[in-house]
Amino acid sequence: MIITCPYCGPRDSSEFVYREEGGRIRPDQASTDQAAWNAYVYDRVNTAGEHDEIWQHSGGCRAHLRIVRNTVTHRIVSVAFARDHGRPHERRKAETPA
């Protein structure tokens, strides 16, 4: 598999490590919503098809990349820096007041 890092260009998949699903929402650091934390840590969409995920270019620039990749064909649909993809922790506010 070749992943085209937005900084380094096309590189072999051996330079990258898969980290997480991309769509998972980490609750705000101060959130006390236990269910949201549980879901964040343990539940996965695990799509068969186009899958939103975060990889790190650990053997290169070490940036985290938000990648959409088809898990059935391994074809990579898009790659962007994870940090440009909005900030997951801001998407959902704590549901139960602290």
Added chain:
Amino acid sequence: MREYSAYTLLKNALAGNRDWKPAWRKPDPKASYDVVIIGGGGHGLSTAYYLAKEHGITNVAVLEKGYLGSGNVGRNTTAVRSNYLLPENHRFYEHSMDLWENLSHDLNYNVMFSQRGCLNLAHTPGQLDEYVRRGNALRHSGIDSELMTVEQIKRLVPALDVSASARFPVIGGVMQWSAGTARHDAVAWGYARGADRRGVDVIENCEVTGFLRDGDRVTGVTTTRGEIRAKKVAIAVAGSTGRVMKLVGIDEMPIESQVLQAFVSESLKPILDTVLTFGMGHFYVGQSDKGGLIYGGALDGYNSYAQRGSLPLVEEVHSEMLALFPGLASVRVLRSWGGLCDMSMDGSPIITTGPLPGMYLNCGWCYGGFKATPASGWCFAWTIAKDEPHPLNAPFTLDRFHRGAIIDDKGQGATPNLH
């Protein structure tokens, strides 16, 4: 008279082998069953077999989307062992071992289970302590485990490099002698035949496309071969759990599907009579009765439903092979394949009622699915028949992750690709 024996083999040979019956019928699905099992792999078939044999429930269909045994039961490295650290795991796998030991007789089908042992090689004192901890845990549960010195290891596997100059010298190992290998396909075929002869309909080329519901309750399935109603619907589709659960409206699970590659070398005269694991990487190897070395390593490490591996992992695995067996450099790898693993968040499986009424779930097998086949089916059949788990699978719930009651043999946390 048993259907398969040396006598019937001779009798049939004399008759030109024209009288053998199909190993299982090829029935059309009926409109309804007491139990429908989705997944005609090892676990689904063994579940059907034990439902019929242990619980007298024979109005059962096993639905397989492709050919029978096309999933991981036919794509693994055939190792059977119960040497897990945690009691929840090793008790379960030891029950499996008990079933394995008599499986060929039970099924009247030679699954070629051979107890040639599984040896974990240790390379640092800390690692040896860790392995001894595990071995002692087994011994305290009545399961066999033995410490081996380097000299004993060398005698057992003369081709192994145990020199002190190795990059990671072997300093000892922990052996489970009752462990071994079995002929993987035969397990699927044996269970299929056993279930079939007890009245179970084993239905191939029948893909589930949706679930029939009555409110929350699951009442059957829609398939490429029509609607099938069932009092109970059981899912045993490890590798495809995510896909099937989405059909019933459950979009998130504590599971990632990942590819595990396996390899077989060309046939060689015997060189390795046990199963070995390498402690400074992720590598295991055995040799089949046909002579091929069967081996594998770590997961490719990313989500996949493709049954297709990546090249870097191929290179990694083979470098580990040579770290143990420098004499095998000119031996060649003949085949490789990829299996889809249901990697759970703690590396342990799920066998449970629910999560919806009328539904039963068996998944999350990670690497351990093949060796679990008998106990998985046995426990799942119990759970389906009695609507509650057997004590052996009671810890393997779906809600354990959220509760923090995790069963993490490797101590890696919710990082499936490290289990």
Added chain:
Amino acid sequence: MVDQLSPLAPVLRPGRHALADHSVGVTLTETQPGSIVQLAAWRGEEGALIAAIREVAGLALPDGAGGGVSTEAKAGFGFAPGKFLVVDQDEGLAAAFAKAVAPETGTVTDLSHGRTAIRIAGPKAEWVLAKFFATDFSLPAFPLGSGISTVHHDIFAQIQRSGADEFDVYVFRSFARSFWKSLCHASEEVGYEVL
């Protein structure tokens, strides 16, 4: 000042290790720069940091990912978004940058002891490097002066093209001896000389 002890010292064997026909495909050198400094800009401050590099080191780094310049005594290149490696044969570069780079601009990290610099030069330099790194070393893909970050199994490396047939490889010091031995081994096929 105390000189740095090279991690390669016990395995560095200067001289020609040529083929039977006396040909030498690559020369290998440990360049032992006095300063290796990593600079990182906060987002939006890359321009200010590049300006600081010009001011302190006199290197005008071109725009674009991996852009760099290599001169006789100094070199610099981008190796990650907003991050640069600047190298000087003289010591003291980190201290100079610490003064010139404001906290609002970014950070300065001294790696003068932490990285080992190895130069591989000669007609077979691309061929030998290709044995290690899954990276395209051809001139169009890897222009003069530019740099990359890559990895050979466990050995992380930053590489700058310092000439048409010349590359400077920066590896972690603790891996340097292992890498050097592999490099010499891989160079045997084409003949090599250690300077």
Added chain:
Amino acid sequence: MSPRRATSGGLIDRSRSVRFTFDGQDFTGHPGDTLASALLANGVSLFGRSFKYHRPRGVLAAGVDEPNALVTVLRGEAREPNIQATMLEIRDGLKVVSQNRFPTLGFDVGAANQLGGKLIGAGFYYKTFMGPVIGPLKGTRFWMFCEHFIRRAAGLGHAGTAPDPSRYERMNAFCDVLVVGSGPAGLMAAKAAAESGARVMLAEQDARLGGSANWSGETIDAQPANDWAAGMVRELAALPNVTLLPRTTVWGYYDGNTIAALERVTDHKASPRAGEPRQRHWTIRSGKVVLTTGAFERPLVFPGNDRPGVMLASAAERYAVEYGVLPGDKVAVFTNNDGAYKSALSLREAGCRIVAIIDVREELSEAVRALAVRTGAEILSGRAVTGTEGGKSLSGIKMQAFNAKAGAVSGDPRTIEADCLLMSGGWSPVINLASQAGAKAEWSERLQAFLPPKEADGWVGAGGFNGAFSLEAALAEGLAAGGEPDGDTPAVISYELDMAPAPVFEIAAGGKAFVDFQHDVTADDVRLAHREGFQSVEHLKRYTTLGMATDQGKTSNVPGLAIMANALGKQIPEVGTTRFRPPFAPVTIGALAAERYGEIRPERLTPMHDWHIANGATTYSAGLWHRPMIYGLPGETVEQAYVREAQTTREAAGIADVSTLGKIMVQGPDAAGFLDRVYTNMFSTLPVGKARYGLMLREDGLVLDDGTTWRLGEQDFLMTTTTANAGKVMQHLEYLLDAVWPELKVQLTSVTDQWAGASIAGPVSREILAACVTGTKVDNETLPFMGIVYGEISGAPVMICRLSFSGELAYEVYSGAGHGTHVWEALIAAGKPFGLVPYGLEALGTMRIEKGHVTGAEIDGRVTARDLHLDWMLSKKKPFVGSMMMDREGLTAPDRLQLVGIMSLDNRPLNGGAHIVEELDRDNPHGSIGHMTAACYSPVLGRHIGLALVKGGKSLHGQRAFISDPLRKRFGPVEIVSHHFYDPEGRRMHG
């Protein structure tokens, strides 16, 4: 002159001879010969024995599809088993032996297996060897007894056990166009692509480029095809943007057009050059892949089709034309298509006598009849071969009338004398690589073959690969695949043949008719599989082992499917086709390991490593690092050494290399706030110039790692991690910063290698520092506990932090890594008058156990901070990673394993990994309440002690229990105590 070498012709170099041995016998051939062609030229027809029945076998094919002629090559002590004689170039000194025979190839006792033919058909193992259900042989015993003998009989060649001295290398390459196969289509494609300016690579598995042009006898551009090919190769070789790779088998097509290929660099050389690898594992990333891999000819399935002397028509043609070898004197031909007629003619022209051409088809075209007449053969259409005669080589064939539509033979057999039978059952395009890439094959009714799909992503095909079997089509398609669809192709002269075969795969006439030659799978085996329900293609393969041999079914897949389809009354595509997986042809393990063969992982060395070795250290692996275990004196045991080192440290001083600790610079305006988020305790309150011990949890609330972090400046922190977790912690922090909190201005840099670290501990450590440190005072006021100062030692700048792992007054002295040995030696010299000793990990471990500090043995990924009594580290003033997850019910359950100390009561050593029980039962160990994580002899206590994780934890302090270690056969009484064995108030380190 060799008995079967033609007097002229062939592309071999007749001016030179090559000497080699086969089973100890000397033979000669010529450069350009394969082992197969050279042995055939010498009149050898018996090459090997089959897997199951040990039947004598000759050569079936001439290339990578060969199933029968497998040999073992001896290279010194190294052995290469199962090498195809058809792919092995001979060289001077080559030593080859046959395999799977005992005692000799000619007389093999294993051939007795043939007597049991019907008994040991497909799947017979599954039905027997189970043994009695009860009695001493129940369970797995009987099977394992039988298996012992089965295993011995199985396998083909012997592997070597001596390390292989050859070197293997990996090579990475990038190109725009990779052409696989150098036949006419491949050459055209490569040329066209190269002329467009693309970077082109051309890989050919054979030694000689040109593919079928080397033996087709056709004419291209007014010259013999092989001359045309040689000219093309010369032109390509001269282009700077073209790389030619002969002897290179492309075996894997991975995602993203990542192509794996194996180059045999020196296998053909009598004396390789120094430094040259034996084989090179290429990983080629190509923009586009052009597949011109041609097609394999298929055998026909009929009784006795495996007798030595029966071979594929195209193989025989290739031996005759390319190698100048006459495979027989009296040659018969058996075919279902036109192609074999051309082969017959080529053999005739090379000097063979063609005695008969037997064709299953009733009707033959005029063109074919004309061709047949030129061969001088008797033409027998509407007939089929129904048997072969001879012992270990063919002497004649049996032939009967045959109705192709009904698939039935009739009439009396006629015997024809022949010592070679050419057979052709049609052609199967080599679509393996396309299949690996995910392409689904399409069945062609006309060609009776699976073809690649028309549209594909990443690759394009041409020529025989596409089922375009004519030379004109191959050239035109090659040109188009190379990017010049409208270019001109050279003029050709070739035969007008229809390669479409009659749909006949098997002649069922009684007797063993082989489908898979190497694995001895017969047509009857396929039918048995059908009868027993193993009808899908995968079941067929797995039940009969069809296609599972080293040739991977290159010749057997389609015939096997056809026989199954016939039994099912279905069409072939309804049975399915096998999806091909890597490798296309077997690949050596050495090549895949490449440069890691002999050195699987790089070594990681600390700056002081050479000093340790020079001063008597014994090391062991800590991840990739080598770390000193002890610095043993002559005659000392490991225990004596570490006890001396620890005792001296506690009484005077010791020094240890701690450079392996992970070190991360955490810099930026938000650094302090970031540390507050990732550590369980507070760091924003840490003053500049001070250090603090910190604890990190994983997101799931369990302990990740611990270490001290030093505040070097307002915005600069130096974090240390454990050696083992350095990488993991770095990734964890990078992820949080980059993917979760990108708004934080924090920069992380690994500086593990920047610093050398020496830990100097013991009551006189301060005096030692005072004796060698300049530029700063090191007294208690200037350098209090957890304080940091800067100074110099022997001219090298150092940073000293006063912190203690051993529990003694202790300092960590950090210097630039390049100064590490210099500073270390200065410290050793300064410490000499004070009795300073270097100590290794064993002494370090001893002192930490005495103090009850935890390490990786306790932080095993399953413990919480509370389990380790580190509750005091959990800040209540702020959230931190894991804070919301750490108190879930499963992580606070009362029966969790918690940290305690253990004291031996029998004055015997304890061991990590032993379990703790309340009731001792040596014979039937049970009731484990936990396990020991670490153990040592404590010099300060004069006792054997250890740490353990047990259920009940602190509540058991003061209780008696037992260690139970059946693996090491060590049992005995212990007392459970606090894990703080030594100086619990910490007076010594604060002193």
